[in-house]
Amino acid sequence: MRPPNALYAQSGGVTAVINASACGVIEAARRHPDRIATVIAARNGILGVLSETLVDTSDYRTDQLIGMRNTPGGIFGSCRFDLDDEHDNPAQYQRIFDVLAAHRIGFLFYNGGNGSMHTARQLAESAQRRAYPLTVVGVPKTVDNDILETDCCPGYGSAIKYLATSMREAAIDLASMRSRRGRVFVLEVMGRNAGWLAAGCGLAADRHDAAPHVVLLPEVAFDEAKVLAAVKGCVERLGFCAIAVAEGIRGPDGRPLAQVATDSAGYVQLGGAGAVVAARISASLGYKVHHAIGDYLQRAARHLASATDDAQAHAVGVFAVEAALSGESGVCTAIRRTSSRPYCWHVDTVPLERVANLERTLPREFVREDGLHVSEAFRTWALPLISGECLPGFRDGLPRYWQPRLSEMPRRLPAYSC
């Protein structure tokens, strides 16, 4: 009898190496043709399941999988979409399982962050209730590094390799110039509740007085007087000061310093924390302040991906298949560290309920005592994650990414409106 198919989907904000996980899932599944017939990918995560917009990956040649692995963004598309509770919307779940059944899906590999792991959990539980034979394994990814129970999240290492490099380079530029007024550079990075990305900028500071000189984290209430004093001290010592600012920094009242907009779903778009910090420094200290905003660049910079991160992203995909085939379900793959020096790690699994919809912020021991930088413990923990370069191919001077026109499988069910 033909074995069942596997479904793979990408969800949430994408990363520079999420496609390495896709690649890992596809490659590992191909090694077990007796257990998994083919890997079908959903377009735009669970939305692609609901709309039955599916892609058969069995045609991809090995060189195309390598091209996929070296391309940032979600090759199959991602989404930000929360399923309703099944109790409130049974039709939604019925539709999903109709699609899974129509395509003989027996394995679900859902690649995402905290929220996506909640989706995976909802589907695993629903399958159990309806006795649909579905093995569900989550595959972690997020530049935010805020998934619990894994030592780090694939996508994070590449993001901070890019951010720390950018910080180092911009600060060298800043240091080159000379002017009567002090000079300040502010780099705004992502991170609404967790300061992992801002902390990662701190890796550039490999010696006393190296940039960044100040790191502002959402976990530490923004104390304006204290920050201004630190900036002033740095400028008086060096002539300049480079600062990493998480977009989600909050004042002592717990409210974000800056927010741009709220969409109809109530999702607050943060942004502008860097501009606010820049404006306050300029107004209070009279320095010349430049500010940069990393935005998508920090999660898409595949040209500066970490080889370690790429390897881990691939491994959590491979291991998801192996775990599924060994009978595990309702779990998420996770990175376990056994040693920092030398850096040793392996992949394990963790129950989805210990991960879903939970958020891991920066622990206190990763923040320097004064709250204005990272600690040595953070450096020791984070440095291995940015180790190694793995460049994409280049053509005509630019990275050559694989952007295929995905051919969608014929639909077997009537249309459905999400």
Added chain:
Amino acid sequence: MRPPNALYAQSGGVTAVINASACGVIEAARRHPDRIATVIAARNGILGVLSETLVDTSDYRTDQLIGMRNTPGGIFGSCRFDLDDEHDNPAQYQRIFDVLAAHRIGFLFYNGGNGSMHTARQLAESAQRRAYPLTVVGVPKTVDNDILETDCCPGYGSAIKYLATSMREAAIDLASMRSRRGRVFVLEVMGRNAGWLAAGCGLAADRHDAAPHVVLLPEVAFDEAKVLAAVKGCVERLGFCAIAVAEGIRGPDGRPLAQVATDSAGYVQLGGAGAVVAARISASLGYKVHHAIGDYLQRAARHLASATDDAQAHAVGVFAVEAALSGESGVCTAIRRTSSRPYCWHVDTVPLERVANLERTLPREFVREDGLHVSEAFRTWALPLISGECLPGFRDGLPRYWQPRLSEMPRRLPAYSC
């Protein structure tokens, strides 16, 4: 008799490859010990001459010169400082020539942009008037690419390789996501009067509907209705739109779009052109808009330098020495292109007066007919400039840059206040 020394100085905004020019000057001078005793570098351009803050480069080993070449920013420091007219401030010039004489300087290599070439010219003319034997050769550099009489400016190729890569990567991320609302990404790049850097982003658009979809240039008056229509059309076709915005774009009245903007909550924001464009798109079309600001990152991204740019930056330094030794003075080195496909170029010289304080904006034939993108002619011209990768070394996952503590030469003259 001991030959005279040469003075090398860096001036104006720095680039990812300006130190390759420094390297070129030092290496070429070392090949002629009978003509140039040593290369002395001024700290922070002409300010270092005025203050007699000088560095002897003769101690640098070959491997250190390579480290210098691979490091962004100005290794000797730069400045933004205009000399007065000699007529108004003869003491300033007297001081400069006192310092030059005290250090037996017979050659001046001044590495900078339009304004810096004016400084070089002022010094060449003053030397002539006072019959001080000084050979002056300018060495061009600027990410802005706005120096006249050279086919391109060293520093520009690396900046646009970085920007076009960033645009491509961010747009892949943008395309990965799916939402009910259209999605827009705005990348703000440098360029107050000239759109060369924004145009460079356009290189990422290597096929129909590839990002960026819109390029906004200072040379083309910002026509809001036209821009919004283009963005709307793109979003309706693709679901998203990526836009490159020069910081200096101007309205039909010729005034910059971005001075200061006020958001819906009444907060005054630091006005960036990208933020203004983003806000107008969001307000008029209701799309979800992200925006990034490149700032220093675009001129410091040595990790993604163009090998062609690095080679040209080095060559204009080498040739400056050769031109000086062959008797030329009061000139600036310049890149001459003899063919685009294959790309052939060599270095030549041009009189300083044809360069100093002049500005080269994007010619009309490099702009697409509708004013909202670059033309094919631009692509043909610009593509060779980003060709080839030349990575710095990496250590602990980050680029290893050479940041020596520069030991300054003992002063021979009394202090002077600039």
